[in-house]
Amino acid sequence: MLARVRHLAVSAIGRDRPGIVAEISGVLLRHEANLEDSQMTILRGHFAMMLVLAAPDDVDREALAADLDTAATALELEALALRDLGDPSASGPEPSHMVTVYGVDHPGIVHAAATALAERSVDITDLNTRLLEDDDGDPLYVLMMEVALPPGLTPDELEQELGGVGRAEGVEVTLRELEQDAL
Amino acid sequence: VAVRPVLRYPNRALKEVCRALADGEEPGDAAADLLDTMSAHPGCVGLAAPQIGAMVRIVAVDVSEHPKAESSNGRLVLVNPVVVREDGADVAREGCLSIPHLTANVRRATTIEVEAQGTRFRSSGFEARCVLHEIDHLDGLLFLDRVDSLSTDVFRRKNYR
Numbered sequence: 001m002l003a004r005v006r007h008l009a010v011s012a013i014g015r016d017r018p019g020i021v022a023e024i025s026g027v028l029l030r031h032e033a034n035l036e037d038s039q040m041t042i043l044r045g046h047f048a049m050m051l052v053l054a055a056p057d058d059v060d061r062e063a064l065a066a067d068l069d070t071a072a073t074a075l076e077l078e079a080l081a082l083r084d085l086g087d088p089s090a091s092g093p094e095p096s097h098m099v100t101v102y103g104v105d106h107p108g109i110v111h112a113a114a115t116a117l118a119e120r121s122v123d124i125t126d127l128n129t130r131l132l133e134d135d136d137g138d139p140l141y142v143l144m145m146e147v148a149l150p151p152g153l154t155p156d157e158l159e160q161e162l163g164g165v166g167r168a169e170g171v172e173v174t175l176r177e178l179e180q181d182a183l
Numbered sequence: 184v185a186v187r188p189v190l191r192y193p194n195r196a197l198k199e200v201c202r203a204l205a206d207g208e209e210p211g212d213a214a215a216d217l218l219d220t221m222s223a224h225p226g227c228v229g230l231a232a233p234q235i236g237a238m239v240r241i242v243a244v245d246v247s248e249h250p251k252a253e254s255s256n257g258r259l260v261l262v263n264p265v266v267v268r269e270d271g272a273d274v275a276r277e278g279c280l281s282i283p284h285l286t287a288n289v290r291r292a293t294t295i296e297v298e299a300q301g302t303r304f305r306s307s308g309f310e311a312r313c314v315l316h317e318i319d320h321l322d323g324l325l326f327l328d329r330v331d332s333l334s335t336d337v338f339r340r341k342n343y344r
Contacts, residue, residue: 041334102327104193128333134284137191144333172198174328179290 004057007085008033009050010068014077016047023071024049031064032056052085093148095125097155098178099162103171105131105141113143113173116165120158121150141171146178185216186223187235189280197281198323201238203263204300213237214260221245224280228252229313231320234281240264242317244310251309261299264318268296275309277316277326278340288336289329291315 012024021040028035033055040049055064065082072080101113110129117124126146133139149158159175166173190196204210213232221230221243229244244259246252271293278286294307297314306314316326330336 098331100328100330130333130337132285132337132339137284138193140192140282140285142327142333142337144330172325172328179331 005034005054006057006059007036008053008055008061008064009083009085010053010080011048011050011083012072012077012080013046013048014072014075014079016042016045017075020047020049020075020077023075024051024068027064027067027071028053031059031067033059033064093123093125095146095148096178097147097149097158098176099143099145099147100174100176101143101145101166101171103141103169104138106169109141109169109171110143112165112169113145113162116161117145117147120153120161122153122158123148123150185212186220187216189220189224189230189234190236191281191283192325194281196233196236196238197320197325199233199238200323201233201240201321203240210239210241210262213239213241214243214262217241217243218258218260227280228309229317230280231317233320233323240321242314242321244313244317246310246313249309253308254306255310256304256306259314261297261302261314261317264297264299264314264321266292266295266315266318267298267303270294273312275312276338277312279316279326281320282325282327284339285327286338286340287326287330289316289326290331 014020025035033053035051035053037052038050068080068082099113101109103109114124124145124147129141129143131139131141149155155175155177162173162175216235217230217232220235221227228246228249229242232239232241240263242261242264245257247255247257269292272290273293274288274290276286277289291312292315293311294305295311295314296305297303
């Protein structure tokens with residue numbers, strides 16, 4: 001019989017250094033919590049992690065939280081949060097399209113694009129931006145988002161909407177269907 | 184020889200759709216200038232007319248000297264090129280004189296058939312990738328418009344060689 005589990009979420013941020021993942025995953029292991037989905041990255045030396053873990057139903061949540069806090073202090077993390085995850089099967093909307101925006105860097109590009117998406121109830125499921133400096137030219141700003149369209153909104157309508165953002169901001173905007181290759 | 188400056192993004196010429204040459208219309212200096220400009224950039228295997236400010240559907244491609252090319256149709260100057268068939272898909276790194284500080288992984292067909300004024304030919308591998316990249320320029324498309332992931336597929340580079 002499968003033991004019952006409860007799902008928890010851990011998020012942490014701090015200055016990057018060797019050993020963060022080793023330390024946090026060690027704490028989880030000692031509490032028999034299984035690290036399921038995770039995403040971690042570094043932006044210019046700043047580290048961030050998001051974890052979803054499955055812990056035994058009778059896990060000592062307070063002890064787990066205390067051990068995580070001790071680890072966070074030892075690692076000099078800026079913040080660590082442990083939360084109960086409501087419905088672990090709620091995976092959120094499936095992204096269907098990729099929005100690419102690029103142009104000469106200026107304030108307001110992300111806001112304009114995100115506002116247009118929000119007004120049409122489009123969910124951003126993944127977002128990355130990069131400022132790409134050129135030695136002898138204008139810095140190029142690139143924004144890429146995976147998005148989930150709500151029922152009733154066609155890609156053509158969204159493309160029109162985003163075209164308006166492109167003209168207003170003087171940036172290039174493309175909407176493409178995500179590659180769904182089955183191999 | 185007329186080597187023209189290669190335009191860089193955000194120059195608007197790079198985001199416009201070029202016009203086709205009419206039947207019997209002479210390409211003028213654009214074709215020769217494309218080849219001259221291409222030769223002036225070591226390692227450059229292709230160039231499209233809008234990159235030198237000529238808003239017509241002409242591209243030049245020559246991968247014959249490139250180590251990545253396992254097959255080549257030699258020096259190609261294509262007027263009004265149209266891809267009539269595409270097969271396969273492969274992801275590989277591309278650079279562009281018009282976005283000189285970046286390279287990116289781009290998915291392209293591996294075998295293509297192209298029709299252009301006075302010619303029809305098949306191309307594959309690196310040459311096909313190059314032809315597709317240049318034809319994109321005629322429609323105002325840069326490789327950034329085709330990248331799948333900013334975090335994994337776009338790279339800075341120090342020098343364009």
